[in-house]
Amino acid sequence: MPGKPIVPSLSVSSFGIGVPGTITRSFPVGRSNFFRINEGQKLHLEVDFVKSHKKASVALFTNLNNNPNGWHEVPFRYVSSHKFMLDINCSKPGRYCFKVKYTMDGQKWAWDCVPFSYVMVDPLLLSNIKTYTLVTSSAGSIGDWTKILPHVRELDCNVLHLLPVTRMGATEAPYAAKDLFSIDPAYLDPASKDEGMTQFSRFADEAAKLDIHLCIDLVFNHVSDDSNIARLCPEWIQPDEKEADGFRRAGWQAGEKWYKWEDLVLLDYEHPNARVRKDLWNYMCHYGIFWAEFAARTKGMIRLDNLHSSNHAFMNYVLGEIRETYPDIIFFAELFTDTAKSSELVWDFGLDLMLATPWEHHFVPQLRGYLAEVHRRDKQTSHVLPITSHDSGTPAQEFGSVESTVPRYVISALMGCGATGLVQGVEYGLPQKIHLVGIKPAPEYTTGLNFTPFIAKINRIMDENSVFQRGDNIKFLDNGHDAIIAAYRFDEEKRCSEFIVLCNFDTFKPQSISIDLNDHIPGANIKFLEDLLTEKNITPSNGSIEITMQPCSAMVLRLIMG
Structure with a gap:
């Protein structure tokens, strides 16, 4: 006979939940709002109290740079009785979470009342x-x-x-x-x-x-219809009574029509028998790890x-x-x-x-x-x-x-x-x-x-x-030209060279374009533009450039400032 059910006890938390509207944040919250940052970059976070608190402190609870279960706390830097900042060097690629906790009186701490924030740290290779x-x-x-x-x-x-x-x-x-x-x-x-x-x-x-x-x-997703799996472990294949061999084929949808690959049979990862399902999962997991070794090497x-x-x-x-x-x-x-x-x-x-x-x-x-x-x-x-x-x-x-x-x-x-x-x-x-x-x-x-x-x-x-080597830093300058795309690749912090890249996709005729630099890049003071492909320079006239491009051609113009 089973023993008497045990009722677990609850330990009292030393933290409360913060009151909505107490702080504002410089970062998004919630898993659907996760964001990415490159390995080696600093994650900059700011927290502002709506009201001034002379004894306030802020800390970050996170597993960043650790294993998924390696949680730790990092204190924010005091800027003023309103503002706190934190810069963390993201040294280890992976998926991480973080959440703010704070105190207004220096004694009682509270968790921020919003969901955790989520960040992916990308390995360096991804940027190039x-x-x-x-x-x-x-x-x-x-x-x-x-x-x-x-x-x-x-x-x-x-x-x-x-x-x-x-x-x-x-x-x-x-x-x-x-x-x-x-x-x-x-x-x-x-x-x-x-x-x-x-x-x-x-x-x-x-x-x-x-x-x-x-x-x-x-x-x-699939293997060949004459594979070792189909021959030796046919229960690992999804069934289809309409096929001569009883195996369901892989395929693709094009509009309203379904096309199938006759030589590809689908693996049944949802097999109702737990032992069969476990055997298949283990086998295919070994396959993934086996070949991943060569990539990792x-x-x-x-x-x-x-x-x-x-x-x-x-x-x-x-x-x-x-x-x-x-x-x-x-x-x-x-x-x-x-x-x-x-x-x-x-x-x-x-x-x-x-x-x-x-x-x-x-x-x-x-x-x-x-x-x-x-x-x-x-x-x-x-x-x-x-x-x-x-x-x-x-x-x-x-x-x-x-x-x-x-x-x-x-x-x-x-x-x-x-x-x-x-x-x-x-x-x-x-x-x-x-x-x-x-x-x-x-x-x-x-x-x-x-x-x-x-x-x-x-x-x-x-x-x-x-x-x-990054995204969300493009502005199109071509005014919807039908044959030419002209894109300004900019650096908001102006720490590296900026470019205008132009491509003429017309396969038969030259195409011309006029770009008002003052309108698209106000205050830039561009002295000339250096084409890295031809090593020729283009000097703006009254803040504009007029360019005629040959069919299927490109220009990569580095902006040289005055």
Whole structure:
């Protein structure tokens, strides 16, 4: 027989709850209002009492810079009987909370009557990311990938994104894994006698020597229909009586129509049997940690494929386990959902980066609006803005001209928020995208074009000027021009160089623009503007500049003050 129920006792708290309207704060509160700050930056907080209190004190209760459960108190600095300030150096990336407590008489303390505040501290790498995506099924062997590393550095890229390297199913599709814990035999270097994981490990070490961070692509949502899981643990697959093999297929929605991938079957993370569910979760968690090691070894990141379709509870679990094992790893997500939901998932999963899709906006007005939206959201959601992706077409396919590579890469790198990238072949003007399915030899670059020096130059400009390494610091000066985007990248504290970046997206004709600098940048006293691409100067006339741009061209104008 069970014993008598125990009634727990309540200990008396030494703190009360503050009266609303007693203080004002310089920072947002509530989880939905979380904000981001870079590693190494100071978090500046201010608290003001509505009335003067000579014996007042303020302290911060937080786990900032500690483990999630490592809470501590930090006193605010006395400024006046009304005002208190605190500056904390954010030295450790992660997700943190804080709350103010205060006393007005020097004796009785009270908690602030508002919710906790939430802050994400971003690792330093996030402020300057330039990715190069390698389509592994068309890039030869691991030995060939190693030879590509110096070219990645030649482009001044610092992150190498590898499409999944796991053993593929019969369709030879990188995202249709047959065995989650082995390298596909097609990738093995014939000149090496070592087994696949040894070869890949050596490749990761070579990348680290060149200070190239690996981005390992992980697929948690589905596996190949002929995978080891489907063959040996079919109960781990979602059922579908309409399919011949009884397995539900993955797919995507386009308007009112549902398209399915015939070779991809969905994993059943909500299986009603607790033992089956636990076995699946453990297996897939081991998969995530197994491959995350290679990313962590290079101080890199993992890419989360199709996160919007993944099981929320499992992803919360597995990402927590990966972060616990490799605290400094970066999470980069393919996540397509509405703004509110994406912000919620950024915090829940601790997502560092999300994929932006500028190539979907073919027309200048829509592209301008999209860039403005990316900057507006940067306080909570950091985006990578690649020129195109491995799923999209090449610049020639998307925009009708290979020369569009110039303005499109400039906006991705210099009108974004510090993270950009390109796909294998874009630097050589590849006219058609590299198709992912099927093992094929590396493409031959026969166009005679080579954008490598140009891309490297843009990347170096991004490296050397911090104004391009953050968001919410863009102002459009083009008055809604139909073909030209002109963006002012400013620094509110005027501690670094400021720029006007212009791109003409017209593939056929020159376009002209007039910009009244006095109107858009009042009081700036601009002596001249130095174009970092041509090394020519433009001198304003009566505070205005008149510019004619050739088709598919760009200008990066540094403001030189008088």
